[in-house]
Amino acid sequence: MNPRHHILAVLVENKAGVLTRVAALFSRRGFNIVSLAVSPTEDERFSRMTIVVDAEESPLEQIVKQLNKLIPVIKISEIAHDQGVERELMLVTVKASADARSQVTDLTAIFEAKIVDVGYESLTIMVAGDPEKLDAFSDLVRPFGIVEAQRTGRIALPKLARQPVKLRSVKTARA
Amino acid sequence: MKLTGAQALIKSLELEGVEVMFGLPGGAILPVYDPLIDSSIRHILVRHEQGAGHMASGYAHATGRPGVAMVTSGPAATNIVTPLADAYMDSVPMVVVTGQVPYSVIGTDAFQECDTVGITMPVTKHNWLITDARDIPQIVREAFHVATTGRPGPVLVDIPKDIANQTMEWYWPDGVDLPGYKPTVKGHPKQIKDAARLINEARRPVIYAGGGILKARAAEALRAFVELTGIPVVTTLMARGAFPDEHELCLGMPGMHGNYTAITSMQKTDLLIALGSRFDDRVTGKVGAFAPDAKVIHVDIDPAEQGKVRRPDVPIVGDCRNVIEELVKAVRAEQSKHGKPELGEWIGQIRQWQVDFPLHYDQEEGGALKPQFVIEKLRELTPDDTILASGVGQHQMWASQYWKFHHPYTWINSGGLGTMGYAVPAAIGAKVGRPDRMVWAVDGDGCFQMTAQELVTATAERIPVKIAILNNAYLGMVRQWQELFYEERYSEVYLSPDLPDYVKWAEAMGCVGMRVDSPDDVGPTIEKANEINDRPVVIDFRTDYREKVYPMVAAGSSNDDVILDPSMDRPGGR
Numbered sequence A: 001m002n003p004r005h006h007i008l009a010v011l012v013e014n015k016a017g018v019l020t021r022v023a024a025l026f027s028r029r030g031f032n033i034v035s036l037a038v039s040p041t042e043d044e045r046f047s048r049m050t051i052v053v054d055a056e057e058s059p060l061e062q063i064v065k066q067l068n069k070l071i072p073v074i075k076i077s078e079i080a081h082d083q084g085v086e087r088e089l090m091l092v093t094v095k096a097s098a099d100a101r102s103q104v105t106d107l108t109a110i111f112e113a114k115i116v117d118v119g120y121e122s123l124t125i126m127v128a129g130d131p132e133k134l135d136a137f138s139d140l141v142r143p144f145g146i147v148e149a150q151r152t153g154r155i156a157l158p159k160l161a162r163q164p165v166k167l168r169s170v171k172t173a174r175a
Numbered sequence B: 001m002k003l004t005g006a007q008a009l010i011k012s013l014e015l016e017g018v019e020v021m022f023g024l025p026g027g028a029i030l031p032v033y034d035p036l037i038d039s040s041i042r043h044i045l046v047r048h049e050q051g052a053g054h055m056a057s058g059y060a061h062a063t064g065r066p067g068v069a070m071v072t073s074g075p076a077a078t079n080i081v082t083p084l085a086d087a088y089m090d091s092v093p094m095v096v097v098t099g100q101v102p103y104s105v106i107g108t109d110a111f112q113e114c115d116t117v118g119i120t121m122p123v124t125k126h127n128w129l130i131t132d133a134r135d136i137p138q139i140v141r142e143a144f145h146v147a148t149t150g151r152p153g154p155v156l157v158d159i160p161k162d163i164a165n166q167t168m169e170w171y172w173p174d175g176v177d178l179p180g181y182k183p184t185v186k187g188h189p190k191q192i193k194d195a196a197r198l199i200n201e202a203r204r205p206v207i208y209a210g211g212g213i214l215k216a217r218a219a220e221a222l223r224a225f226v227e228l229t230g231i232p233v234v235t236t237l238m239a240r241g242a243f244p245d246e247h248e249l250c251l252g253m254p255g256m257h258g259n260y261t262a263i264t265s266m267q268k269t270d271l272l273i274a275l276g277s278r279f280d281d282r283v284t285g286k287v288g289a290f291a292p293d294a295k296v297i298h299v300d301i302d303p304a305e306q307g308k309v310r311r312p313d314v315p316i317v318g319d320c321r322n323v324i325e326e327l328v329k330a331v332r333a334e335q336s337k338h339g340k341p342e343l344g345e346w347i348g349q350i351r352q353w354q355v356d357f358p359l360h361y362d363q364e365e366g367g368a369l370k371p372q373f374v375i376e377k378l379r380e381l382t383p384d385d386t387i388l389a390s391g392v393g394q395h396q397m398w399a400s401q402y403w404k405f406h407h408p409y410t411w412i413n414s415g416g417l418g419t420m421g422y423a424v425p426a427a428i429g430a431k432v433g434r435p436d437r438m439v440w441a442v443d444g445d446g447c448f449q450m451t452a453q454e455l456v457t458a459t460a461e462r463i464p465v466k467i468a469i470l471n472n473a474y475l476g477m478v479r480q481w482q483e484l485f486y487e488e489r490y491s492e493v494y495l496s497p498d499l500p501d502y503v504k505w506a507e508a509m510g511c512v513g514m515r516v517d518s519p520d521d522v523g524p525t526i527e528k529a530n531e532i533n534d535r536p537v538v539i540d541f542r543t544d545y546r547e548k549v550y551p552m553v554a555a556g557s558s559n560d561d562v563i564l565d566p567s568m569d570r571p572g573g574r
């Protein structure tokens, strides 16, 4: 886990141009977005953005304050890595001709991933989990040849206090 | 009642209390200019849209009410980007309405289309593209609310031509619904208590008053605070006039061209009480060396200013007036418990600096005319409550240094962005807002050439502003830097004293034009200008091009290294 990476959960008004305002603020103030995921919330007047920022502590405070000044931004919370549930989804197309295919499907099974498309020479696999798990899976299938890969960027919600986490915990498999 | 979008827009502006707007029509905004004919709103037709923006800004500075400008799409919208950026930097409340190509053709590179909302996003507090005529009253209310509350700033409303022509059922909303916008007005009581304790414990305190005092209408509160505590005050470039210069505890302007006492008192202080100021680099010099022994109390309505440059010991987010009034109560309580601290030694030290290192220049009799002399004469010969606008450059610094400000809202300049050409239109806007006041602009010859055409507007609209050009035939401030830091290698800074002929130019624009070469003529010419009330006046003061602005702290240097006027020939600083 990169300690400079901070997860911001940003609740915004679900209006045209809000994503531009948020993204532009980051570049204008000299901050880097590592990943960004946006979708409407259960209340469709609002959207939730999960932004992973690459920043030290004190500039982070500044970017949060500047974000808060945007009129359509309603609430910002930072989700510390040990206080949130983070997930990401990846689709990856891996070369898997006859001799390699079974090794790739084995890895897929170990990672509790799913084959979502099958081609003559390759497979497209869907992996979900925390970002480290996706990294690990990429590392392991890389020797076979990754044709294309797309990750969603992280989404996160705060851990629930004083009650068991409802989500099934997924173990990271490292080689 | 059915109205067109254009009618609804004008009616909404009227209901927001708009009395005057500055603008220039064109294709996309044509529908909105039609109902304007029947409106109570006075419209001032500018000669360039940049003028409209700065006039709105000058109006806002002088009156405290939001300045309003209206222009068309494309090039007109881009022409008003500079005033928006300027107002954003200086937190000036402004509402700019721009025309846009019809919504149905947005994105097709239509004639005079540009992404106004996209372009102005980073230089406005917020902006809106109207996509439905029914939203107009709501958006106009929101626009004025956002511009004038919290930390004020410019906003922009972009209205496509077809939306202006749509009909809608008129309504006027009760209020605004902005769930993400709730400025904090009241300071946190615990922080205020902590601040009061620090204030009562400090032995070398200084108040660092910024433009926020004026924005919050807190000049009186500040005065009460100073009277109670006996703490001296520096007033930044944006806060000149927020505390009267003639007050014995006013130390004047700090920063790059501040006076020695203001700069040094901040360096030596043990408690810096920042009120509506933002630790601008022009004030702090090298940040790491700024006010090294000071604890900091920082009062600002914008939470993002807390800790942006300097981490405060006691941050207080809130409206300056509100917080200062609370501070007065809290300090009074501290004083009744622990007594009032003895500041005599500190004040004595400050008096000594004032005696040893005053502002200084030499006006030789019969010698070349010194710009500082012009400003001192002008101050002497104008009413106390005269409003002074300024451009950007040496003349601006001299104006801020040598003018004596007796009242708040009498100083109008471009601080944060440093926009050459600000003075003439800003003075016009101020005079429109305060026709009862005498309004002078001190301008540079370089600056004047950027926006002088607005004097045509002033003549046509009978707005009798007075302009003093400190004509040193140079882009003087740049020349000064080249002289001091580029081995006198003067690159592209010469302008010529008589090209253009400022007197003829003034006359061509319907103004009275006069010229002054010698110190003896300064007074009589100003007096003549003061008599003229039916048209603008321009005086071309031919000033000494060699004069430099001192004191000076070189960019990036520590505020311990104040460079004094070499002619002072005194130790201290350098």
Ligand SMILES: Cc1ncc(C[n+]2csc(CCOP(=O)(O)OP(=O)(O)O)c2C)c(N)n1
Residues within 6 Å of the ligand: B391, B392, B393, B394, B395, B396, B418, B419, B420, B443, B444, B445, B446, B447, B448, B470, B472, B474, B475, B476, B477, B478
């Ligand atoms: C629009 C703009 N362009 C350039 C500058 C850089 N600049 C700052 S001061 C200055 C010289 C101004 O000359 P003048 O108006 O004659 O004033 P002086 O310094 O001579 O008093 C320049 C070019 C600026 N501040 N604004």
Ligand SMILES: [Mg+2]
Residues within 6 Å of the ligand: B444, B445, B446, B470, B471, B472, B473, B474, B475, B476
């Ligand atoms: Mg000049």
